Amino acid sequence: MRKGRATPARSKLPLALGSAASNVIALRIRSMPAAYKLQVLQDRIEIASSANDGLIQGVQTLRQLLANTRRVWTMPQIVIEDSPRLAWRGLMLDCSRTFLSLSYLKRTIDRMSFYKLNVLQLHLTDDQGWRIEIKAHPKLTSVGSRFASRFAGERGGYYSQDEIRDLVRYAAERGVTIVPEIEMPGHALAALAAYPELSCTGGPFEIFPFFSGPNIVEDVFCLGNESTFHLLEDVLEEVSALFPGRYIHLGGDECPKTRWKTCPKCQARVRTEGLRDESDLQGYLIGRMGRFLDARHKQVIGWDEVAEGGAAPGATVMIWRGLDAVPALAKAGHDVVLSPTTNCYLDYRQSDLPQEQGEGSKPVPLDKVYSFDPLPNGIGDDVRIHVLGAQAAMWTHYARTDDAVDRQIYPRLVALAEAFWTPRELRHWPEFQQRLEVHCRRLANMGVSLGINFRTDPGVWAAPARSEP
Numbered sequence: 001m002r003k004g005r006a007t008p009a010r011s012k013l014p015l016a017l018g019s020a021a022s023n024v025i026a027l028r029i030r031s032m033p034a035a036y037k038l039q040v041l042q043d044r045i046e047i048a049s050s051a052n053d054g055l056i057q058g059v060q061t062l063r064q065l066l067a068n069t070r071r072v073w074t075m076p077q078i079v080i081e082d083s084p085r086l087a088w089r090g091l092m093l094d095c096s097r098t099f100l101s102l103s104y105l106k107r108t109i110d111r112m113s114f115y116k117l118n119v120l121q122l123h124l125t126d127d128q129g130w131r132i133e134i135k136a137h138p139k140l141t142s143v144g145s146r147f148a149s150r151f152a153g154e155r156g157g158y159y160s161q162d163e164i165r166d167l168v169r170y171a172a173e174r175g176v177t178i179v180p181e182i183e184m185p186g187h188a189l190a191a192l193a194a195y196p197e198l199s200c201t202g203g204p205f206e207i208f209p210f211f212s213g214p215n216i217v218e219d220v221f222c223l224g225n226e227s228t229f230h231l232l233e234d235v236l237e238e239v240s241a242l243f244p245g246r247y248i249h250l251g252g253d254e255c256p257k258t259r260w261k262t263c264p265k266c267q268a269r270v271r272t273e274g275l276r277d278e279s280d281l282q283g284y285l286i287g288r289m290g291r292f293l294d295a296r297h298k299q300v301i302g303w304d305e306v307a308e309g310g311a312a313p314g315a316t317v318m319i320w321r322g323l324d325a326v327p328a329l330a331k332a333g334h335d336v337v338l339s340p341t342t343n344c345y346l347d348y349r350q351s352d353l354p355q356e357q358g359e360g361s362k363p364v365p366l367d368k369v370y371s372f373d374p375l376p377n378g379i380g381d382d383v384r385i386h387v388l389g390a391q392a393a394m395w396t397h398y399a400r401t402d403d404a405v406d407r408q409i410y411p412r413l414v415a416l417a418e419a420f421w422t423p424r425e426l427r428h429w430p431e432f433q434q435r436l437e438v439h440c441r442r443l444a445n446m447g448v449s450l451g452i453n454f455r456t457d458p459g460v461w462a463a464p465a466r467s468e469p
């Protein structure tokens with residue numbers, strides 16, 4: 001029995017380690033086709049799996065089955081054999097635009113594990129802040145994690161390498177792998193504020209909160225400057241050592257080419273590398289970083305822009321703009337992770353209610369999230385094998401606190417977790433709505449701040465306000 005450490009029991013049920021044959025929760029590693037098998041019998045509970053992560057999933061199912069009726073804990077006698085539909089079931093948190101506390105990240109990992117999500121992508125760098133300590137280049141955090149002095153009230157900060165190691169260990173104990181994202185070549189203003197000589201113009205630059213500047217900053221890494229590559233390689237060297245997982249996310253999205261067009265160094269790079277024009281520079285960067293990471297047994301993943309123009313061969317692609325691109329990418333040999341704005345962007349508004357916060361011209365309501373089908377009927381096996389999984393995204397342009405992030409994420413993340421795990425034919429919206437009430441009570445007990453319409457108007461659960469059918 002290993003119960004207790006991996007999943008702190010908020011039930012406060014006393015569970016001691018032992019080897020008795022009855023009145024126990026027995027965890028066993030043994031070979032089996034399912035991810036885990038849970039048996040609740042008259043005198044014992046057994047959870048078996050061929051892997052540790054399966055045991056964690058079985059324990060989480062057990063926790064979900066526990067019911068407290070008049071102070072008595074009960075559970076139905078049941079046998080469950082279960083496997084996930086998708087191997088990659090992720091959540092991306094943007095801790096650059098809004099620096100999220102370490103304790104918030106740990107609470108999020110607890111909740112992810114409870115809902116069997118297994119990948120937490122941390123968006124660690126962007127225009128609004130560099131959030132991870134890099135020993136070789138200390139100004140990335142001493143300068144790059146702080147807003148300009150005229151924004152003194154805004155929350156800056158970064159995670160030390162010791163904190164990252166602690167977080168990685170905490171996540172692994174709960175069956176969650178952390179994928180770090182280091183943005184390049186765009187969304188790099190925080191790095192350029194620290195090292196302006198790595199830009200095309202030389203700067204100087206200052207870091208501003210999202211609400212006071214443009215969404216897309218035209219100053220990006222200068223790719224004609226060899227020092228840019230040295231810094232990025234130093235960063236990826238340290239990041240590779242900190243995160244034991246296979247994937248390193250290099251961003252690659254929304255990079256304007258304006259500065260590269262007029263930069264003599266960038267234009268010289270285009271000529272010496274035989275590129276068509278400056279739009280191929282991004283592909284050159286991702287390809288070069290991909291080879292660097294390949295030698296360290298890491299796999300590059302990037303937003304779908306990395307597949308444009310001179311696409312990096314072998315890069316895994318995280319698709320945010322539209323799923324139409326999936327078949328062609330798969331046929332070109334790219335693995336993909338699906339995170340379309342239409343179903344997976346939880347920073348978008350949940351409804352058309354006037355008090356609703358969030359981005360997007362169209363809301364992403366709960367039923368639309370729930371109906372997401374990452375593997376629709378009709379896609380061929382040749383495409384299917386390249387779909388690693390799917391991921392929720394939470395950008396923090398507007399959500400300025402841990403609680404505000406919670407209100408965007410929940411309860412929609414519960415619906416997405418089910419869409420990632422359960423085949424479409426086993427999902428049923430009216431039945432999910434009934435279960436959601438229990439989920440929301442549980443989430444509230446876990447200390448989650450629920451979305452505004454779920455706090456103020458339970459009737460909205462049945463009929464989310466929205467602008468389209």
Ligand SMILES: [Zn+2]
Pocket residue numbers: 199200221222223224225259260263264265266
């Ligand atoms: Zn340049």
